[in-house]
Each structure stands twice: as structure tokens, then as C-alpha cells.
Amino acid sequence: MNMIMQIPVPKDISLPLPLPGGVLMGILIFSFLLHILFINLMLGSTILTFWFQLKGLKDSDYDVLAREIAATITVNKSMGVVLGVAPLLSINVLYTIYFYSANAMTGYAWISIVPWVALAFLLLYLHKYTWDRFAGNRSFHIAILSLPMLSFLVIPFIFLTNINLMLFPERWNEVHGFLSALALPNVFPRYFHFLAASLALTGLFLFIYFGRKTYTPAHAFNRLQQADLQQMMLNLTLGATGSQLIFGPLLFLTLPSKGVSWSLFFVIVGGVVFALAALVLMWRMQVSGNMAINRRFMLIVASLTVTVGFMGTGRHIYRENALRTHKELMAARTKTHQEAAKKAHENLPLPKETQELLSTINPGQELFQSHCAVCHAAATRLVGPPMTEASAIYAANPEALKKWIKAPGRKRPDYPQMTGFPQLTDQQLTDLSAYVLGNKWN
Amino acid sequence: MDFPIFHLDFMGNRMLVAVIAILHVVINHGLAVGFIPLVTWLEYKGFVINERRHADGHAWDELARKLMFIGFIITTTVGALTGVGIWFAASLANPASIGSLVRVFYFAWFTEWIVFMLEVVFIMIYFLTWKKSVTSAHSKLRHIRFGLALSIFSWLTMAIIVAILGFMMDPGNWLSKHTLLQGFANPIYLPQLIFRTPVAMMIAGTFILMATLYILKKDSPIKREAVKTVSAWIMRWTPIAAVGAFIYYWQIPRMMIGNLPVAIATQQFQDWYNSLLWVGVFAIAVGFIVSGSGFFFPTRLPRPLMVIPVVVSVLFLGTFERIREFIRKPYVIGNYMYANGLLADDYPLYQQNGLLSESTWSGICTITPENELQAGENVFAISCTRCHTTHGINSIVWNFERMYGAGQPLNPDAMKAYIKQMHNVRTYMPPFPGNDAELDALVAYIIFEQKEPTTLEGAQLRGPSLFGNLDRKVTN
Numbered sequence: 002m003n004m005i006m007q008i009p010v011p012k013d014i015s016l017p018l019p020l021p022g023g024v025l026m027g028i029l030i031f032s033f034l035l036h037i038l039f040i041n042l043m044l045g046s047t048i049l050t051f052w053f054q055l056k057g058l059k060d061s062d063y064d065v066l067a068r069e070i071a072a073t074i075t076v077n078k079s080m081g082v083v084l085g086v087a088p089l090l091s092i093n094v095l096y097t098i099y100f101y102s103a104n105a106m107t108g109y110a111w112i113s114i115v116p117w118v119a120l121a122f123l124l125l126y127l128h129k130y131t132w133d134r135f136a137g138n139r140s141f142h143i144a145i146l147s148l149p150m151l152s153f154l155v156i157p158f159i160f161l162t163n164i165n166l167m168l169f170p171e172r173w174n175e176v177h178g179f180l181s182a183l184a185l186p187n188v189f190p191r192y193f194h195f196l197a198a199s200l201a202l203t204g205l206f207l208f209i210y211f212g213r214k215t216y217t218p219a220h221a222f223n224r225l226q227q228a229d230l231q232q233m234m235l236n237l238t239l240g241a242t243g244s245q246l247i248f249g250p251l252l253f254l255t256l257p258s259k260g261v262s263w264s265l266f267f268v269i270v271g272g273v274v275f276a277l278a279a280l281v282l283m284w285r286m287q288v289s290g291n292m293a294i295n296r297r298f299m300l301i302v303a304s305l306t307v308t309v310g311f312m313g314t315g316r317h318i319y320r321e322n323a324l325r326t327h328k329e330l331m332a333a334r335t336k337t338h339q340e341a342a343k344k345a346h347e348n349l350p351l352p353k354e355t356q357e358l359l360s361t362i363n364p365g366q367e368l369f370q371s372h373c374a375v376c377h378a379a380a381t382r383l384v385g386p387p388m389t390e391a392s393a394i395y396a397a398n399p400e401a402l403k404k405w406i407k408a409p410g411r412k413r414p415d416y417p418q419m420t421g422f423p424q425l426t427d428q429q430l431t432d433l434s435a436y437v438l439g440n441k442w443n
Numbered sequence: 444m445d446f447p448i449f450h451l452d453f454m455g456n457r458m459l460v461a462v463i464a465i466l467h468v469v470i471n472h473g474l475a476v477g478f479i480p481l482v483t484w485l486e487y488k489g490f491v492i493n494e495r496r497h498a499d500g501h502a503w504d505e506l507a508r509k510l511m512f513i514g515f516i517i518t519t520t521v522g523a524l525t526g527v528g529i530w531f532a533a534s535l536a537n538p539a540s541i542g543s544l545v546r547v548f549y550f551a552w553f554t555e556w557i558v559f560m561l562e563v564v565f566i567m568i569y570f571l572t573w574k575k576s577v578t579s580a581h582s583k584l585r586h587i588r589f590g591l592a593l594s595i596f597s598w599l600t601m602a603i604i605v606a607i608l609g610f611m612m613d614p615g616n617w618l619s620k621h622t623l624l625q626g627f628a629n630p631i632y633l634p635q636l637i638f639r640t641p642v643a644m645m646i647a648g649t650f651i652l653m654a655t656l657y658i659l660k661k662d663s664p665i666k667r668e669a670v671k672t673v674s675a676w677i678m679r680w681t682p683i684a685a686v687g688a689f690i691y692y693w694q695i696p697r698m699m700i701g702n703l704p705v706a707i708a709t710q711q712f713q714d715w716y717n718s719l720l721w722v723g724v725f726a727i728a729v730g731f732i733v734s735g736s737g738f739f740f741p742t743r744l745p746r747p748l749m750v751i752p753v754v755v756s757v758l759f760l761g762t763f764e765r766i767r768e769f770i771r772k773p774y775v776i777g778n779y780m781y782a783n784g785l786l787a788d789d790y791p792l793y794q795q796n797g798l799l800s801e802s803t804w805s806g807i808c809t810i811t812p813e814n815e816l817q818a819g820e821n822v823f824a825i826s827c828t829r830c831h832t833t834h835g836i837n838s839i840v841w842n843f844e845r846m847y848g849a850g851q852p853l854n855p856d857a858m859k860a861y862i863k864q865m866h867n868v869r870t871y872m873p874p875f876p877g878n879d880a881e882l883d884a885l886v887a888y889i890i891f892e893q894k895e896p897t898t899l900e901g902a903q904l905r906g907p908s909l910f911g912n913l914d915r916k917v918t919n
Contacts, residue, residue: 004691009803009804009907010803011445011446011801011803012444012445012541013445013785014542016543016546017546018546019546019549019550027811050681063679074572075519075571076567079519079523079563079567080564081521082524082527083523083556083559083560083563083564084560085527086527086530086556086559086560087553087556088532090545090549090552090553090556092540093530093534093542093545094545094546094549096536097542097545097546098446099532100445101538101541101542101820102446102537102907104531104534104535105446105447105449105901105902105903105907106447106448106902106903106907107536107903108535108901108902108903109529109903109904110529110903111533111535111903112459112532112535113529114530114531115463115524115525115528115532116524118524119520119521119524119525122519122520122524123516123520123521126520127552172639173447173851173906173907174906174907174908175906176906176907177904177906178903178904178906179903181906186836192779204542221580223618248787251651263501268578279811321908337791338792338801338804341792341796341808342786342788342789342791345791345792345795345796346791348789348791348795349791370525370864371864371867372864372868373866374864375857375860375861375862375864375865376846376868378857383847383857384846384847384857384861402915406865417846420868420869424870443654
């Protein structure tokens with residue numbers, strides 16, 4: 002029977018969940034959406050900064066705009082990271098076996114996230130705080146930004162690969178390292194969906210950011226007005242959300258069928274309905290040219306929030322569906338194992354029998370076998386010197402031998418130092434030394 | 444056993460965790476807990492001086508702001524990422540233990556996350572509002588008060604996290620009494636806090652001393668006074684750190700006598716315990732020398748040499764962290780799970796039925812002469828690799844050669860006798876979890892590795908299955 006053909010079924014962690022599963026799933030969905038919101042803003046703003054700085058090479062107003070956007074990244078990226086801990090904790094506790102297995106199989110890529118993101122953040126700061134210093138060398142300044150931007154574009158693949166890989170235990174045996182896990186179906190459609198969402202949300206965020214009544218740019222624009230900035234951002238959200246009409250179905254249609262269900266379908270459709278409503282509202286706003294943050298605009302925000310909620314829930318339903326059968330197999334295996342482990346305890350010799358068994362042996366001999374014989378043989382050198390030597394040295398002095406066993410020093414330069422045995426009681430030491438000195442070692 | 448085995452065959456998995464964790468602790472202690480109070484103090488000095496000599500007051504404020512800039516940059520990048528990184532690394536190195544701990548400590552970690560999040564938010568507010576705070580005396584004072592609140596808050600963050608650590612360290616009743624209060628009642632809790640607080644202040648002082656020497660120009664009018672102030676700060680905390688370190692040093696074996704009578708007197712522990720004393724004395728001495736010369740000769744402190752106290756501080760903290768980790772052994776979770784990630788309760792089953800047939804990823808049920816090496820490698824991967832490598836750090840071959848003589852061919856019978864009883868002799872080692880056939884296979888594999896060294900690849904390269912890594916046949 003070839004191992005490769007079998008679906009691996011590990012045993013689960015044999016401790017209860019700290020909260021009912023439903024509550025944990027609620028925490029997971031909510032905290033994940035919060036985390037990904039800031040990650041979206043971090044990625045989207047970095048791309049926009051880069052784009053507008055490129056445009057700024059010809060028109061300095063765009064350089065100012067890039068700088069305004071860059072100023073928001075500092076807070077968003079920090080929030081993105083710290084808010085990631087709660088969903089990480091929750092997915093760890095809910096899907097321990099699946100998530101950690103995926104982590105291990107993509108181990109190098111997974112752990113590289115830590116130094117890589119830290120480095121990307123440092124470069125982002127370097128870029129932010131050298132804006133004036135590199136005023137005369139903009140291309141170099143933009144080149145610095147390209148590094149964190151490319152990092153932010155690549156690192157999501159590592160997360161997506163893990164989140165995807167954990168859903169398919171039946172394919173784990175085909176995986177040999179990160180790249181082969183990346184090639185599993187559905188990683189790329191997920192990625193484009195995420196990328197478009199990042200741009201859409203960033204547009205929405207910056208629309209509000211630039212549209213605030215109290216907004217005053219830290220550096221003056223020549224030509225661009227507040228309304229121009231808002232118009233640009235609304236365009237971005239409109240375009241990026243519209244592109245989800247392609248990326249969304251692409252993602253849904255390439256989902257491996259094992260997790261697709263009618264409930265998933267209806268949740269997704271629910272999300273799409275609200276997204277379409279938001280698209281229509283944004284379109285009308287764009288046509289009207291009124292950029293006020295009014296009730297109509299809040300309706301757009303609300304619709305998109307509902308969409309995000311639906312999609313986050315759908316994502317979770319798919320995960321639950323995809324893992325349902327395997328979870329049942331795993332629960333059964335865990336139960337069998339626990340029963341077998343219990344039975345194995347019953348097979349152990351009872352303490353009473355052990356004692357009877359022991360009483361037939363000299364207690365000193367028993368101690369010698371369990372504590373000394375691994376390093377000391379009768380007449381030959383093993384780890385330590387032979388017992389013939391030791392018994393000769395201490396023949397007249399059992400107390401010195403006891404003292405030595407308890408806390409040995411180092412006498413022989415060509416031997417490793419002996420381990421001490423302070424855990425032995427005085428009676429045990431007496432028995433042991435009596436045996437060592439009384440036994441005939443040749 | 445149940446997870447695909449991530450393995451680093453040169454540096455070892457524990458080293459990965461250690462590097463990330465120590466970096467995080469150093470940043471947390473040296474650039475947050477101890478750092479922010481000193482920066483706030485310097486900012487306050489600037490505020491007071493400002494009333495008499497405006498230019499000097501401004502220079503003090505600028506110094507404090509630039510220092511906080513460094514703290515802000517590092518804590519929100521490397522600091523934050525290594526904090527999350529401890530999770531990443533620990534769940535790669537020992538998923539079974541983290542997976543179990545997270546079920547019991549979910550709320551504790553959730554609490555930790557909330558304080559951590561608030562700390563990051565407060566650090567951002569403190570730094571990002573600095574430039575606006577200079578506009579009036581009123582807003583400056585408010586900013587200083589915020590710095591003071593942040594100082595107290597980051598100390599509280601540490602106090603909570605130490606409780607969580609202490610609770611996890613508490614062997615024995617961790618399953619039955621899982622309230623966080625147990626962590627505060629842990630015998631090592633107060634000694635840890637008494638140790639960590641002044642050491643954090645001291646380390647931050649050395650960081651700030653070095654940074655100040657680089658920030659202030661040679662002719663800066665406040666240089667002399669600033670170096671003196673920072674040196675005095677270090678000098679005040681150094682004796683308290685010495686006392687704290689000694690209490691911690693004194694308490695560790697007493698705590699272990701109560702909880703882990705087995706681990707105390709192993710040679711390894713003694714070596715580390717002694718090194719603790721030497722590193723402690725050395726660090727305290729360096730602290731006094733640096734702060735003394737800074738205080739009495741503030742203008743003659745050579746900048747490049749300031750790296751020394753920084754390195755010594757890191758060493759000082761690292762040694763204490765290492766010993767704190769070591770006293771868990773042979774368990775990773777007291778009396779519940781051994782360091783190899785196997786449950787103590789599952790041992791009889793594995794020893795009776797065999798480890799491999801119970802594992803998810805081995806695929807070997809019966810050991811035959813053909814698959815013996817393969818089986819031995821699987822046993823090694825499952826039961827040894829959380830701490831040992833084949834030929835890298837804490838190499839299994841090196842450990843045996845050290846016992847039986849370097850370069851000598853290993854003797855299988857002696858090794859088998861040793862492995863069966865090693866938990867009695869080297870009490871930090873878990874008992875061998877497999878059956879006799881698996882022991883034979885493991886020994887054959889180690890001897891093979893001595894003769895023909897190969898690299899054991901982890902699941903991150905070879906995939907999750909333990910099947911077919913060692914396809915070389917033994918030719919004799």
C-alpha cells in the first residue's frame with residue numbers, strides 16, 4: 002500500500018477549546034476582517050504612493066499627493082501588524098492541526114515573513130523620512146519605495162498559500178516546500194481578489210481622509226483641489242470594486258468543489274448584491290460630481306461593509322465545509338488513540354507487582370542498573386571507568402563514595418565529567434554503595 | 444508525531460526561537476520599558492530648563508525627540524515583528540506544545556494582545572504628536588504627562604507578560620488551576636519582575652548613552668550635562684539590577700527544588716547556573732565602569748566603545764532567558780508534555796505498540812532489515828529533532844562521541860543501554876518513547892550518521908511524509 006495514496010489523518014490536540022467553537026469563529030471572522038482592512042490600506046497606500054510619485058516626476062503636485070498618502074501608512078501598517086495577532090491566535094486554536102501543518106510545510110517562507118516585513122517597514126520609514134533629503138534625486142527615492150512595495154505585493158502569497166494549503170490535507174503528500182504549495186489551485190485568484198480589494202478600500206479611506214472638513218495638506222498643492230483628490234479616489238474605488246466583477250467569479254469558479262455548498266453560494270450572492278448597490282451609488286456620485294461626505298456616501302460605505310462581512314463569512318463557510326469530512330476522520334482517530342492510550346496504561350505492571358518484582362532484587366543492584374550501568378561496565382571502560390577501579394578506590398570508604406555519587410567532581414582529564422545524583426536519598430545511596438563495594442566485578 | 448516536522452539541521456529549531464525571542468526581549472526592555480521613562484525624563488528636563496535658558500531647553504527637547512524617534516522606529520518594526528515572530532517560530536519548532544498551550548492560555552494571550560496593541564498605539568501617539576507639542580508650555584506639559592503614563596503602561600505590559608510566562612512555567616497544576624492569577628502567585632514571578640525592571644532601565648540607559656553620543660555634536664552646549672544625566676541614570680539602576688539579578692539567581696534553584704527535583708543538579712544546569720553568576724558580575728561591573736566614566740568624564744567617552752555595554756547587556760539578559768527556558772526540562776509543559784512534544788500519558792502506548800505505527804507521517808509499521816535505517820531516521824525525526832540535529836548545533840553524533848570518545852566507532856550495545864536509562868542519568872532528557880525494535884533502528888541510524896554524515900531535511904523541503912529521505916543503502 003503506497004503511503005502517497007492515503008489521506009493523512011493526524012490526532013488532534015487532546016484538550017478542549019477555551020470557548021465554544023461558534024464564539025471563536027465569530028472572533029476569528031471579525032478580528033480577521035479588522036486586520037485585513039489595515040493590511041489593505043497599507044498595501045493600497047504604498048502602491049498609490051509609488052504611482053503618484055512616478056507621476057510626480059513630471060508634475061510636482063503628484064509628488065505632494067504621494068507624500069500626503071505616505072503619511073498615512075505609518076499608522077495603518079502598525080495597526081495591521083498588531084491586529085493580526087488576534088486572528089492568528091484564533092485560527093491557531095480553532096485549526097491547530099491544519100494551520101500548523103501548513104506552516105511547517107512552507108516553513109522557510111513562513112518564518113521569512115518576520116525579518117522580511119521588519120525590513121520592509123524599515124525601508125518604508127527610510128523613504129518617508131528622506132523625502133526632503135532626496136528632493137534632488139527623486140528616482141533614487143522612488144527606488145527605495147519600490148522595495149517595500151514589492152515586498153508587500155509578494156508576502157501575501159505566503160499567507161494565502163498557508164491559508165489555502167490548510168484546507169487540503171488530502172494533497173499534503175504532494176507538497177514539497179513553499180513553491181509546490183503555491184501551485185495548488187486557488188492561490189492566484191484569491192490574490193487578485195485581495196489586491197483589488199486593497200485598492201478599493203484605500204480609495205474609500207483616502208476619499209474620507211482628503212474630504213474631511215479639517216483637512217489641510219502638510220505641503221501645499223499648486224493646482225490640485227480637495228475635490229480633485231476626492232474625485233481621483235472615488236474613481237479608484239469604483240474601478241477596483243468593478244474589477245471584482247471579474248476577480249470574484251474567477252475565485253468562486255476555481256474553488257475546489259469539496260467546500261462549495263448552497264449556503265456558501267447564497268452568502269456570496271448576498272455580498273454581491275450589496276457590492277452592486279454600492280457600485281451604482283458610486284457611479285451616480287461620480288456623474289453628479291458632488292463629493293460631499295454626506296448620508297448618500299455613508300450608504301456606500303455601509304453597503305461595502307456589509308459586502309465585506311458577507312465575504313468574510315463566506316470565506317469561513319468554505320473553510321468549514323472543506324474540512325468537515327477530515328475533521329470527522331480526525332476526531333474518530335483521536336478517540337481511538339485516547340482509548341488505546343488508556344488501555345496501554347492498564348497493561349503496565351501494577352505498582353504492587355512492581356514492588357514484588359523489585360523486592361526479589363537487591364535494591365542497590367536495581368539502582369545500579371537504572372542509574373550507573375549506562376556509563377559504567379564491570380571491567381572495561383565505557384563512558385566512565387570500570388567498576389573494578391571504582392570499587393578498589395572506595396573499598397574502605399563507602400561514605401566517600403556516597404558523597405562522590407551525589408556530587409562528583411572531575412578527576413580524570415581524559416574522561417567526561419560524571420553527572421551528579423542529588424535526587425537519590427541517603428538510603429538509596431547507602432544501598433547503591435553497598436552494592437558497588439560488595440559486588441564481585443570480575 | 445502528528446504534525447509535519449519542520450527541522451533546521453544546522454542551527455536547530457530552538458536556536459531559531461531563541462534568536463527571535465531574545466531580540467524581542469532586548470527591544471522590549473531596552474527600547475520600551477526602560478527607554479520611555481528616561482526619554483520622558485529628558486523631555487521634562489528640557490521643559491524645566493526651557494524656562495531659564497530657552498535655547499538649551501530646546502536642545503534637550505530635540506535630544507529626547509530624536510531618541511524617541513529611534514525607539515519608535517525600532518519598536519514598531521523589528522520589535523513588533525519579533526513579538527509576532529516568537530509565535531511563528533515556536534509553532535514551527537514545537538507545534539504540539541504551542542497548540543496545547545494556546546487552548547489553555549487563550550484568554551491570557553488575548554489580554555496580552557490587547558495591552559500590546561495599546562502599547563503600540565500609545566508609542567505612536569507619543570512620538571507622532573511630539574512636534575505639535577512644542578507649540579506651547581501647556582501642550583508640552585500634557586505631552587510629558589502622556590510620556591509618564593506611557594512609561595507606567597509599558598511597565599504594566601511587562602508585568603502582565605511576566606505573569607503569563609510564569610504561569611506557563613509553573614509545572615504541575617497548570618491544567619487544573621488555569622486562572623491567570625496563578626501566574627502572579629508563581630514563586631518566580633516577583634524575582635523575575637524585580638530583576639527585569641532595573642535591568643530594563645539599565646539596558647535602556649546604555650542604549651541611550653550610545654545614541655546620545657552620536658546624536659549630539661561635539662560642540663553641543665548640553666552634551667556634558669546630557670551625558671552626565673544618562674550616566675547617573677545607569678549608575679542609579681545598576682546596583683538595583685545587581686540585587687534583582689542576585690535574588691533571581693538565588694531563587695531559581697529553590698523554585699526548582701520545589702517543582703522539578705530531577706533537573707537541578709545536572710552538569711549542564713550547573714554550568715549554566717555558574718555562567719549566570721559570571722555574566723551577572725561582569726555586566727554589573729561594566730555598568731558601573733561605563734556610568735562612572737560617563738559621569739566623571741562626560742566629554743571623554745569614546746563613542747565606538749559604547750557598543751560594549753550594549754553587547755554585555757544583551758548577553759546578560761540572554762543568559763537569564765536561557766536558564767529560565769532550561770528549568771522546564773525534561774518537559775515543555777510541566778508533567779504533561781515532554782520536550783519532544785509527546786504527551787507523558789501516551790508513553791505506555793508508544794512503548795508497547797511502537798512510536799512509528801502511531802505516528803501520522805512515518806508509514807513504517809514493521810521494522811525490517813531493509814527499512815531499519817529509514818525507521819531509525821523516522822524515530823530520530825519524531826523523538827529527537829525538537830532539540831537535536833544530526834551534525835549541527837547540539838548534534839546527536841557529537842553528543843555520543845563526547846561520551847564514548849571523539850572519532851571512536853560508536854558501540855551500539857552501550858548506546859542502547861544508555862538511551863533506555865538516560866532520563867535517570869541526564870534528568871533533563873525525556874525517556875525514550877519507542878519500543879526495542881525502534882531503539883535498535885535509532886542506534887543503527889546514529890551509527891550510520893557517524894560513518895556517513897547526511898543532512899536530515901525538514902518538512903519545509905522534503906514535504907510532510909517521513910518516507911524515503913534516506914534512500915542510500917548501507918553497503919556493509
